[in-house]
Amino acid sequence: MELPGVQLRTLLELTRSRTMTAAAAALGYTPGAVSQHIAALERTTGAELVRRAGRRVELTDAGRVLAVHAERILGAQAEAVAALERARGEVGGRLRLGVFGTAAAVLLPPALRRLAARHPGVRVASREVDVDQAYAEVLAGRVDLALGLDYPDAPLDRDGAVELVRLRSERFALAVPAGRVPRAADRRPVSLAAAHDWILPAAGSYYGRAIRTACRRAGGEPRVVHEVTDTATSLAMVGAGLGVAPLTGLMLRLRSEGIVAVPLRETVERHVVVAVGSAARGRPSVAALIAALRAGAEGEAGAAADGAAGRPGAGGATSGSGAG
Known part of the structure; x- marks a missing residue:
């Protein structure tokens, strides 16, 4: 049978x-x-x-x-x-990795370069998945690991069969059109929510729910005029003066023209995570890929923060860009 x-x-x-x-x-x-x-x-x-x-x-x-x-x-x-894998004494084999837009553009290239240099026997095939479905993709067995995002204000569901491994944490800033930087006294979510049109994903997404929750906790409600999921599109709309949007260091790597990152006085965070089957954690190839992704996440986010700090007043972010 x-x-x-x-x-x-x-x-x-x-x-x-x-x-x-x-x-x-x-x-x-x-x-x-x-x-x-x-x-x-x-x-x-x-x-x-x-x-x-x-x-x-x-x-x-x-x-x-x-x-x-x-x-x-x-x-x-x-x-x-x-x-x-352990019996062979070598780190090798084929892994299926789920990625979402920002991760595919920013995190994946340096991670795979690092992995290839250290463990050339590991072959990674990636496929784009909905970031909110990263956990489900692993649970269903369609991928071995998946990059995802976890928000303290809208946490992913947990299940004993799948673990979430945190790669890094990022603090949100707010992307505003260049030339429209709020006064320091107004850099609270409640003030920003009331004073600006917002560009956010749908309320049913983890990301959309997390930002709305943070604003409500501070006593405000974001006036969402443009409901957009893609980060690069959202930031392009901010640069065109159509509203404001949340921003982290990794997001900034996708686009910085025409925007300024305004630090928030409250802490609003997200965690970049890898969803992986609990039993698969013991595979040397899985451990090697997670290590490469973590190093890539830390390095790329650090570069984003450094680059932003070096471009104040030039359409980039201020030094407090919230890159974590």
């Missing part, structure tokens, strides 16, 4: 999500695909694994038994891969 990993992961997600729709969202599938995975698993095992209970689904006795073993099977597979 063969039990495909993708079907076992679907069953495990159903035990957590309790609905086909929620499981599909977490795994990045359609509800129909989730139903197909479960139906295929039931045909293979010859047992009913889930049953409807109103809008939710419940595992049958057979489903609960298989779910316990599914977690062990998937964990054992990951541990076997890690053990084989």
Whole structure:
């Protein structure tokens, strides 16, 4: 009897999500695909694994038994891969890495150069994923690791099967059009929220929720006029005088023309993280890639802050750019 990993992961997600729709969202599938995975698993095992209970689904006795073993099977597979890598005594193999826009442009190139110089046997294939889906991509097994963002004001969901490894923290500043720098006394989120049009992602995103929460905590509500997700586009709009937008050192590497970074008096942060399967942490190749990404994140963010500090008054950021 063969039990495909993708079907076992679907069953495990159903035990957590309790609905086909929620499981599909977490795994990045359609509800129909989730139903197909479960139906295929039931045909293979010859047992009913889930049953409807109103809008939710419940595992049958057979489903609960298989779910316990599914977690062990998937964990054992990951541990076997890690053990084989260690037994070879070499750091090598192929890894699938999920990246989002800023990470692909700023963090990935220096990290892969560093990895290739130190561990040429490790081959990394990257694919762009929605930054809010980094955790789900690893959980679903579509990538081995994924770069993501975690916000204290809107934290990612946690699950024992996936760990978040922090690469660095960044403090937010505010990107404003050159020539419109607020007075120091007005550099609070509540004052900035009331005085400017904002360019932000949708409220349902982790990023959009985090910034709105920070403003509300200070007693203000950002007046979002332009709802934009792409960072480079947002900063271009700021440079054109269409509003203000949050800014970190890594973001500044994408665009700095026509904007000034205004430090905030309150601390608003985000963490650049890597989502990785808990069992995969023992793979030497995974450890090597995480180390390269961490070094790249620290180096690139530091360069962004230094570069910003060197360009005050020239359309770049002030020395307090909030790069962390």
